[in-house]
Amino acid sequence: MNDAPLLSYQVRWNQDRNPVKFCEKSRRIGLSYADAAEAAMLASLKKSDGGMNTFYISYNKEMTETYIKDVADWAKRLNLAASEFEEVVLEDEDKDVLAYRVRFASGQAVIALSGKPKNLRSKQGRIVIDEAAFCDDLEELLKAAIALTMWGGMVEVISTHNGETNPFNNYILDIRAGKLPYSLHRITLDDALAEGLYQRICQVRGLTWSPEEEAAWRASLVEIYGEGADEELFCVPSQGTGTYLTRQMIESCMSPDIPVLRWSPPAVDFVDWPEERRHREVRDWLDAELGPILAILHRDARSYLGEDFGRTGDLSVNWPVLEMPNLQLVTPFVLELRNCPFHQQRQMLFFICDRLPRFSGAALDARGNGQYLAEVARQAYGPEIIQEVMLTEGWYREHMPKLKAAFEDKTFLAPRDALILDDLRAFKVIKGVAKIPEARTGAKGEKRHGDAGVAAALAVFAVKTIQYEPFTVTTAMPYTAGNLFRGFR
Numbered sequence: 001m002n003d004a005p006l007l008s009y010q011v012r013w014n015q016d017r018n019p020v021k022f023c024e025k026s027r028r029i030g031l032s033y034a035d036a037a038e039a040a041m042l043a044s045l046k047k048s049d050g051g052m053n054t055f056y057i058s059y060n061k062e063m064t065e066t067y068i069k070d071v072a073d074w075a076k077r078l079n080l081a082a083s084e085f086e087e088v089v090l091e092d093e094d095k096d097v098l099a100y101r102v103r104f105a106s107g108q109a110v111i112a113l114s115g116k117p118k119n120l121r122s123k124q125g126r127i128v129i130d131e132a133a134f135c136d137d138l139e140e141l142l143k144a145a146i147a148l149t150m151w152g153g154m155v156e157v158i159s160t161h162n163g164e165t166n167p168f169n170n171y172i173l174d175i176r177a178g179k180l181p182y183s184l185h186r187i188t189l190d191d192a193l194a195e196g197l198y199q200r201i202c203q204v205r206g207l208t209w210s211p212e213e214e215a216a217w218r219a220s221l222v223e224i225y226g227e228g229a230d231e232e233l234f235c236v237p238s239q240g241t242g243t244y245l246t247r248q249m250i251e252s253c254m255s256p257d258i259p260v261l262r263w264s265p266p267a268v269d270f271v272d273w274p275e276e277r278r279h280r281e282v283r284d285w286l287d288a289e290l291g292p293i294l295a296i297l298h299r300d301a302r303s304y305l306g307e308d309f310g311r312t313g314d315l316s317v318n319w320p321v322l323e324m325p326n327l328q329l330v331t332p333f334v335l336e337l338r339n340c341p342f343h344q345q346r347q348m349l350f351f352i353c354d355r356l357p358r359f360s361g362a363a364l365d366a367r368g369n370g371q372y373l374a375e376v377a378r379q380a381y382g383p384e385i386i387q388e389v390m391l392t393e394g395w396y397r398e399h400m401p402k403l404k405a406a407f408e409d410k411t412f413l414a415p416r417d418a419l420i421l422d423d424l425r426a427f428k429v430i431k432g433v434a435k436i437p438e439a440r441t442g443a444k445g446e447k448r449h450g451d452a453g454v455a456a457a458l459a460v461f462a463v464k465t466i467q468y469e470p471f472t473v474t475t476a477m478p479y480t481a482g483n484l485f486r487g488f489r
Helices: 008-015 031-044 061-077 138-151 167-176 189-194 197-205 211-234 247-251 275-295 342-355 370-381 393-408 418-425 451-465
Strands: 020-025 054-057 086-090 097-103 109-113 126-130 154-159 183-187 260-263 302-308 316-323 334-337 359-365 386-389 412-415 428-430 433-435
Touching: 008 031, 008 183, 020 167, 031 054, 031 061, 031 109, 031 126, 031 154, 054 061, 061 097, 061 109, 061 126, 126 138, 138 154, 138 167, 154 167, 167 183, 167 393, 183 189, 189 197, 189 211, 197 211, 247 393, 247 418, 260 275, 275 342, 302 342, 302 451, 316 342, 316 451, 334 342, 334 451, 342 359, 342 370, 359 370, 359 451, 370 386, 386 451, 393 412, 393 433, 393 451, 412 418, 412 451, 418 451
Parallel strands: 020 154, 020 183, 054 109, 054 126, 126 154, 260 334, 302 359, 359 386
Antiparallel strands: 086 097, 097 109, 302 316, 316 334, 428 433
16 A cells, blocks of 8 residues: 555645646545645745745635644644644624634645635635636635735645536636646546555555445445535536537638538449549549638648547548648638548548648547557658547547637637538537537438547647648749649659
8 A cells, every 4th residue: 555645646635736726626635635645845945945825715714723723733744843733713894704724834824715816816825726627616715815926826626526618617628728827737526546545545444455346436436425426426517418519609600611522432343443544533622622712721821630430320521721921720721531441531631731832740540440540640740740540538628729719719710600610500519528529410321420520629739739840842843833733752
């Protein structure tokens, strides 16, 4: 068993020195207890050595009292010169309030305050807002707290969830979307168990640990929480079953000038044609339909691409974007492929990537058969520029907020097309995560599975995550529409 005083996730939280950090967490995993240790350590240091006060805020008296008592216990355990836990009366313009405090020989202190934003005015040091989702007026409270970072202070926001529309969850989504430069920790019950939570509980309670006992304890806890288990234990905000991207949000970012090209085999037995004949057929279509579009693209823009792979059941969708000098993401076209053979999917993808201006990266769906195309693209362009993406629930949780933020901020321009609108609206919030449900839409033989929506999300993911200098494919031949699009690809 681990005999260290803190578990790994507790240590990571304490060692994170970002000026503002958030944690969405399960209940009763000991994060506040660990934070109290950090408060004691920092308060024991002189200001010249990096010491600072900690001001703790929560929504109820019992939590604040427990935190300050934990600070006093840590001071004794770490042999830090500090006073005992004490109750003090703080003057307030409305009425005097009872607070809790531990003072240190350094001159610093750890003090529990009420959750009024004005109480943070003129304070300096570290602010801990615990169970923030249950605090009144979190936005104003955080606004007041952020001011402390100007002089080296820190703001730490800890909470379980309290509904999908709660301000705490809005902050979490904005952090994931890249709108806020805060660090984010996520600790579910299973995360904590994997890093030794139940083993530590057994140590404290004098119980014998075993994998079987841990599994039984977890099952019992989930049963006790019942329908609230997802929110209370697994960081899934409640009431999350609605549409993720609204029609109004999407349509405000659509343009009728962006073409959507749709290709399907010219014959039922196309897959059985000789390779050279299939290659010529697709090359001629690309030269005629896609070549002129690629030839006139803005040459100063960086380009990226997202691709959702399908072979027979679902579509393959290639969604390029141009990152303009003003950072707007403009879709030059969308290419949808239905029942396209593997080699021709490769041919089309390479045709596009070779001709995009300042090509800077692509995120390709690497699930199932898509792994083939993602792998050959990586081999052709390099692992620095091709991201092979496994579309897991964790990926959707972390990266869908970036797509939503692009629509909300109107920095993403998409084609005005009814089927693409349907695909983008297909994302549903399921247990707090925006993803595509299993059910497909459309008539037989023309069914869709949110394919264009996934490709758009991958395109935005590529822009936000691939950091590589763009390259341009060069040729000795004149750059004209008559010969640009001939070649072995």
